[in-house]
Amino acid sequence: MHTLTPFHFLPSLDTPRAVTILGAGLMGRLLAVQLAHAGHHVTMHGIGGPDAEGSAARVAAAMLAPLAESAITEPGVVRMGQHGLARWPGLLAQLAKPVFFQQDGTLILWHRQDAGDAARLQQTLARTQGAVADLPAMQPLDSARLAALEPAVAGRFHQGLYLPGEGQLDNRQLLTALAATMQELGVAVHWHSARNVQDFRPGEAGQPDLLLDCRGLGARAHWRELRGVRGEVVRLHAPDVQLQRPTRLVHPRYPIYIAPKQDGVFVIGATEIESDDLSPASVRSTLELLSAAYAVHPGFAEARILELATQLRPTLPDNLPAIRVREPRVLEVNGLYRHGFMIAPALLDAVLELLHTGQSPLAQRFELRVQLADLHP
Missing domain, CATH: 3.50.50.60 (FAD/NAD(P)-binding domain)
Structure with a gap:
């Protein structure tokens, strides 16, 4: 080439x-x-x-999270993400129908036993901030600040990270x-x-x-x-869960993201799987997704499963x-x-x-x- x-x-x-x-x-x-x-x-x-x-x-959560995604990608993609965050409002304004768009940041949580993995992630994000100009500074959260920012997780998590300025759309x-x-x-x-x-x-x-x-x-x-990289996503209706922004859970085996949409709908997914398999999600992966969501907020126990979908992402x-x-x-x-x-x-x-x-x-x-x-x- x-x-x-x-x-x-x-x-x-x-x-x-x-x-x-x-x-x-x-x-x-x-x-x-x-x-x-x-x-x-x-x-x-x-x-x-x-x-x-x-x-x-x-089949996507449509999160616009350049700093959060820098844990698994390159500075050029982070810059593309910054460009996208600034560009989406203008693109959406041209459209014939309204589209849900939110820019209230990303919340990263972890349980005490996963504090080591969280510390390594924080170091990675700090390196990205040193390499890419104009990224809003991440904010470490103690119990009080976490409860004030996201009351729905107060009492279950005692520390976290807040990445301001990040967003999502439907x-x-x-x-x-x-x-x-x-x-x-x-x-x-x-x-x-x-x-x-x-x-x-x-x-x-x-x-x-x-x-x-x-x-x-x-x-x-x-x-x-080109190859396909499998992703698995569950859509839930959980009107009793009041998470205000995309939330990521640090975990050594199944880190997940939870993206709240409108009308009590949540999109929950996990890391990618190197596979061209488009068969339905396995029992194990479904249990891991839902268990991790429940660990973030017990209100997900009463959620209704709207859809459990798999899809392949085009990847070089x-x-x-x-x-x-x-x-x-x-x-x-x-x-x-x-x-x-x-x-x-x-x-x-x-x-x-x-x-x-x-x-x-x-x-x-x-x-x-x-x-x-x-x-x-």
Whole structure:
């Protein structure tokens, strides 16, 4: 592969163009809305319907937590997350329907026996703050400060960490709002339409000027480094639980996150599993998820299980996203891994820069790979 700057072989979007997007998940929908807003003629093909069934974006907690996620990722992704936090309010304001968005920080908790793991995590987060400018400082919490910040856990936890400024949104509301906005803007959407790059000849008569491939794991036949990383998420209705912000539990075997949504709904998940298996969740993993949630708040014992879902996240070998030109007029965006909602605005803006100017200062700032596919390995 060769790093290419500028992208002189992509058509400029300075004038209206016919753009076809493959993939109707988060990235495809964001690009469709922005390109249609700019006056381009956008067509989209997705394997699912408006609800994004089959998409990794549908099975997610949609937390926007760059400092918290720095425990398992690189500074460039943290910078993308910072960009996303600042960008999401403006993107949401353009949509045809409201989307739940909250920026009340992240709470990290642990039991006394896990204090050693918590101390190591705190050291990791401190290193990130030293390496990435403008991150709000994490705040250690004693019993009194923890009880004041999150009364629902008072008396059960005696210390914690608060990461101010971090946020979350409702992934399913967002996907629905993006679909409605595409309809308003006249995007020609073909639901339940599985198409491949070979089905198009961009630049020829009657064909799109530009093809954007945002299919996630659907692009594995062309991007062979892609792999699926399994995630398991349970959605609960627990109106008696009053957690106010995303909460993470430090645990050596099953660290979890709990993301409160609207109307007493909670999304609970755990760390990823290196597997392409899309079968239902196991009894063991379900018990661990629910037991850990109960350990945070006993009110979850009376919750109702709305859904227990599994999905595969599209991931590249280094667990980092990339933008790739497969051939002239064909641009691929993939590898969002577990950070999709956090980093999608950064990828969106980097792609738009590339398409308008042939280069992207944002991609350089985020250490985002922009490369040419090697079609003859």
